[in-house]
Amino acid sequence: xxxxxxxxxxxxxxxxxxxxxxxxxxxxxxxxxxxxxxxxxxxxxxxxxxxxxxxxxxxxxxxxxxxxxxxxxxxxxxxxxxxxxxxxxxxxxxxxxxxxxxxxxxxxxxxxxxxxxxxxxxxxxxxxxxxxxxxxxxxxxxxxxxxxxxxxxxxxxxxxxxxxxxxxxxxxxxxxxxxxxxxxxxxxxxxxxxxxxxxxxxxxxxxxxxxxxxxxxxxxxxxxxxxxxxxxxxxxxxxxxxxxxxxxxxxxxxxxxxxxxxxxxxxxxxxxxxxxxxxxxxxxxxxxxxxxxxxxxxxxxxxxxxxxxxxxxxxxxxxxxxxxxxxxxxxxxxxxxxxxxxxxxxxxxxxxxxxxxxxxxxxxxxxxxxxxxxxxxxxxxxxxxxxxxxxxxxxxxxxxxxxxxxxxxxxxxxxxxxxxxxxxxxxxxxxxxxxxxxxxxxxxxxxxxxxxxxxxxxxxxxxxxxxxxxxxxxxxxxxxxxxxxxxxxxxxxxxxxxxxxxxxxxxxxxxxxxxxxxxxxxxxxxxxxxxxxxxxxxxxxxxxxxxxxxxx
Amino acid sequence: xxxxxxxxxxxxxxxxxxxxxxxxxxxxxxxxxxxxxxxxxxxxxxxxxxxxxxxxxxxxxxxxxxxxxxxxxxxxxxxxxxxxxxxxxxxxxxxxxxxxxxxxxxxxxxxxxxxxxxxxxxxxxxxxxxxxxxxxxxxxxxxxxxxxxxxxxxxxxxxxxxxxxxxxxxxxxxxxxxxxxxxxxxxxxxxxxxxxxxxxxxxxxxxxxxxxxxxxxxxxxxxxxxxxxxxxxxxxxxxxxxxxxxxxxxxxxxxxxxxxxxxxxxxxxxxxxxxxxxxxxxxxxxxxxxxxxxxxxxxxxxxxxxxx
Numbered sequence: 105x106x107x108x109x110x111x112x113x114x115x116x117x118x119x120x121x122x123x124x125x126x127x128x129x130x131x132x133x134x135x136x137x138x139x140x141x142x143x144x145x146x147x148x149x150x151x152x153x154x155x156x157x158x159x160x161x162x163x164x165x166x167x168x169x170x171x172x173x174x175x176x177x178x179x180x181x182x183x184x185x186x187x188x189x190x191x192x193x194x195x196x197x198x199x200x201x202x203x204x205x206x207x208x209x210x211x212x213x214x215x216x217x218x219x220x221x222x223x224x225x226x227x228x229x230x231x232x233x234x235x236x237x238x239x240x241x242x243x244x245x246x247x248x249x250x251x252x253x254x255x256x257x258x259x260x261x262x263x264x265x266x267x268x269x270x271x272x273x274x275x276x277x278x279x280x281x282x283x284x285x286x287x288x289x290x291x292x293x294x295x296x297x298x299x300x301x302x303x304x305x306x307x308x309x310x311x312x313x314x315x316x317x318x319x320x321x322x323x324x325x326x327x328x329x330x331x332x333x334x335x336x337x338x339x340x341x342x343x344x345x346x347x348x349x350x351x352x353x354x355x356x357x358x359x360x361x362x363x364x365x366x367x368x369x370x371x372x373x374x375x376x377x378x379x380x381x382x383x384x385x386x387x388x389x390x391x392x393x394x395x396x397x398x399x400x401x402x403x404x405x406x407x408x409x410x411x412x413x414x415x416x417x418x419x420x421x422x423x424x425x426x427x428x429x430x431x432x433x434x435x436x437x438x439x440x441x442x443x444x445x446x447x448x449x450x451x452x453x454x455x456x457x458x459x460x461x462x463x464x465x466x467x468x469x470x471x472x473x474x475x476x477x478x479x480x481x482x483x484x485x486x487x488x489x490x491x492x493x494x495x496x497x498x499x500x501x502x503x504x505x506x507x508x509x510x511x512x513x514x515x516x517x518x519x520x521x522x523x524x525x526x527x528x529x530x531x532x533x534x535x536x537x538x539x540x541x542x543x544x545x546x547x548x549x550x551x552x553x554x555x556x557x558x559x560x561x562x563x564x565x566x567x568x569x570x571x572x573x574x575x576x577x578x579x580x581x582x583x584x585x586x587x588x589x590x591x592x593x594x595x596x597x598x599x600x601x602x603x604x605x606x607x608x609x610x611x612x613x614x615x616x617x618x619x620x621x622x623x624x625x626x627x628x629x630x631x632x633x634x635x636x637x638x639x640x641x642x643x644x645x646x647x648x649x650x651x652x653x654x655x656x
Numbered sequence: 657x658x659x660x661x662x663x664x665x666x667x668x669x670x671x672x673x674x675x676x677x678x679x680x681x682x683x684x685x686x687x688x689x690x691x692x693x694x695x696x697x698x699x700x701x702x703x704x705x706x707x708x709x710x711x712x713x714x715x716x717x718x719x720x721x722x723x724x725x726x727x728x729x730x731x732x733x734x735x736x737x738x739x740x741x742x743x744x745x746x747x748x749x750x751x752x753x754x755x756x757x758x759x760x761x762x763x764x765x766x767x768x769x770x771x772x773x774x775x776x777x778x779x780x781x782x783x784x785x786x787x788x789x790x791x792x793x794x795x796x797x798x799x800x801x802x803x804x805x806x807x808x809x810x811x812x813x814x815x816x817x818x819x820x821x822x823x824x825x826x827x828x829x830x831x832x833x834x835x836x837x838x839x840x841x842x843x844x845x846x847x848x849x850x851x852x853x854x855x856x857x858x859x860x861x862x863x864x865x866x867x868x869x870x871x872x873x874x875x876x877x878x879x880x881x882x883x884x885x886x887x888x889x890x891x892x893x894x895x896x897x898x899x900x901x902x903x904x905x906x907x908x909x910x911x912x913x914x915x916x917x918x919x920x921x922x923x924x925x926x927x928x929x930x931x932x933x934x935x936x937x938x939x940x941x942x943x944x945x946x947x948x949x950x951x952x953x954x955x956x957x958x959x960x961x962x963x964x
Contacts, residue, residue: 364912376821
């Protein structure tokens with residue numbers, strides 16, 4: 105009797121297993137094709153390899169909005185650049201090319217810019233692109249609908265006045281101050297052009313219903329899951345420097361939101377995503393060694409990962425103490441340990457890929473712990489009680505570092521080790537961003553972790569001009585008239601060589617006064633499957649999905 | 657019965673009220689300021705912070721903020737996310753179905769696998785089957801969810817490529833691994849409970865009677881024994897449903913599934929006050945609702961409790 109029952113149960117188990125096996129009929133790779141593929145490839149004038157297919161990308165952070173004018177974060181810019189175009193296009197070498205504008209003309213002061221627009225461009229919603237779209241997009245960015253965004257600070261910081269529609273295809277953008285960098289900024293995603301009809305129609309929900317002119321159209325956004333884009337078959341206004349013209353090569357892009365690095369890596373290994381962003385370095389290297397992935401890295405221009413040193417708080421109010429800190433750290437080893445072969449050391453306040461980089465300032469300090477010790481002793485800091493940490497007048501050589509470990513976990517212990525090695529007593533205080541920020545406002549810090557991606561050195565003004573010393577971002581609290589003058593002029597001078605000279609002066613003052621401890625260049629890294637062809641980065645290090653094709 | 661019902665509902669409402677108050681005040685005790693989370697580290701001026709605080713109503717006294725919050729919540733308006741200006745109610749209702757699908761399928765896994773194993777063990781009491789099942793159950797209980805999930809992913813996704821390692825939606829393929837991950841530890845508990853309960857029931861007089869009157873063994877087991885043995889298990893599972901809703905957080909994160917657990921974690925990291933409040937309030941309401949229903953069902957099934 106009992107044997108029969110067991111048989112019965114085992115039949116149930118068997119059925120269960122069969123059902124499980126039937127699950128194979130739904131293979132992993134097809135489950136993400138929740139959206140039907142788009143129509144057949146459209147013939148292009150300059151025939152390129154139209155690969156079709158779905159490009160799946162594992163992204164680490166979910167954007168908050170896809171309204172380019174409302175965006176602050178890099179992950180938004182990366183997605184927005186596929187949906188939108190800007191007035192100008194900036195090539196990876198920094199040169200300016202036509203975008204939605206065919207030609208452009210600044211006035212003598214570089215405060216007013218007149219753009220002649222292309223006449224053959226349509227938005228994804230079918231409406232024609234005209235001058236009113238430029239006005240609507242810029243006005244939207246400075247309106248109250250946008251609380252705080254990258255685009256808003258670009259416009260407001262340079263005293264945006266208004267956009268004047270001259271005729272259907274001519275528009276003039278006016279600033280109250282000279283803004284020589286505007287032509288470059290006009291090529292950034294933050295200032296890209298939205299459909300006025302869509303801005304009107306969706307209002308506060310526009311960030312979830314973006315409508316642009318870019319190579320991909322927005323299809324859907326499932327929160328915490330995926331963002332789906334499809335090819336814009338009418339796209340015929342790619343930048344002249346793009347690898348191909350006409351519509352994008354893949355039919356569809358699915359951006360899977362995978363915040364866990366391990367999940368992203370597994371999804372890549374199973375083929376569920378063809379591209380994965382920010383892979384753990386060791387895993388990426390082993391995948392590349394096995395031939396199943398190509399590593400794509402880009403050292404971002406702008407401010408590399410640095411620690412800003414408080415120059416008004418003891419003991420770092422002494423320049424020799426600050427110099428000793430820089431000399432105590434081996435940046436090569438730091439970058440290598442934290443990021444393996446993907447890491448690049450930094451030796452200055454801006455990274456080598458940035459316009460205006462000054463080599464001389466980057467050569468001021470070479471790792472030299474003995475020299476660091478000598479400088480500290482000269483400043484009166486000696487280890488009198490033999491505990492390995494230095495003291496002076498009963499005070500310890502204390503470095504106060506309030507920090508969110510999420511930003512610095514890869515390197516903070518090693519860095520603390522270097523500093524302790526020459527006798528610093530580093531007090532690392534782990535906290536979240538908000539709490540850390542309050543400590544900064546209260547002045548309770550020696551070190552502030554900072555990096556800032558930007559193709560030019562303009563963030564230096566926010567971080568080092570004395571006008572920003574009280575909670576404005578100039579955390580070193582260092583005041584120097586020459587530095588202020590150089591930074592102010594660098595921001596407004598219309599002569600490019602003079603600006604370059606200004607920034608060289610600024611870099612040299614900052615490094616000679618040892619205001620920052622440079623650590624490493626901030627890398628963007630991706631791993632791509634062998635079937636992914638044509639992967640490349642734009643000027644700021646965002647992957648250009650437009651040129652990517654998939655081989656079968 | 658009716659007065660019990662009223663009493664029970666009244667305490668539930670009281671509990672919910674307490675929860676809302678607790679959630680509201682606790683988040684205000686956390687160090688750090690929400691305006692900083694929004695404005696970030698760059699270029700923040702005192703004026704900007706003050707302006708934003710005013711805009712968000714953070715300058716009003718706490719009880720005013722709380723009263724405003726509760727009033728709106730009762731009308732189903734949980735506010736808008738500080739992070740992306742989306743309606744909190746909508747964000748939650750977008751994510752809930754996925755979590756429910758996961759929890760229910762995990763419950764199914766627990767009940768079916770746990771039930772079958774527990775029954776096998778009890779029928780083969782003392783044999784190697786029993787020992788094996790109990791050993792399995794101990795392992796199931798001891799293995800942490802995230803480790804179990806990793807093993808399942810390694811085997812089913814990476815090696816066999818049968819199921820996706822990232823899953824969204826409620827299809828069989830999408831739910832298989834997450835449900836297994838969440839359900840297996842529960843199955844281990846269920847197996848133990850079914851076994852113990854079955855052993856208890858199998859020694860009852862009415863089973864002996866059933867056998868004595870010549871009923872087929874299958875009928876004795878399935879109709880007489882199992883039905884009675886399952887009563888405590890079902891009660892347990894009713895309560896576990898709420899636990900599964902919570903446990904879903906880890907599983908959702910592992911498999912990058914949509915869900916309210918991940919939403920909670922994300923909004924805590926983002927200091928998205930209204931979102932955290934909304935998620936906790938909704939989850940707590942579901943929890944209280946399930947508990948209340950379980951209690952009421954219990955009373956309905958067993959009149960003895962009512963008198964206490």
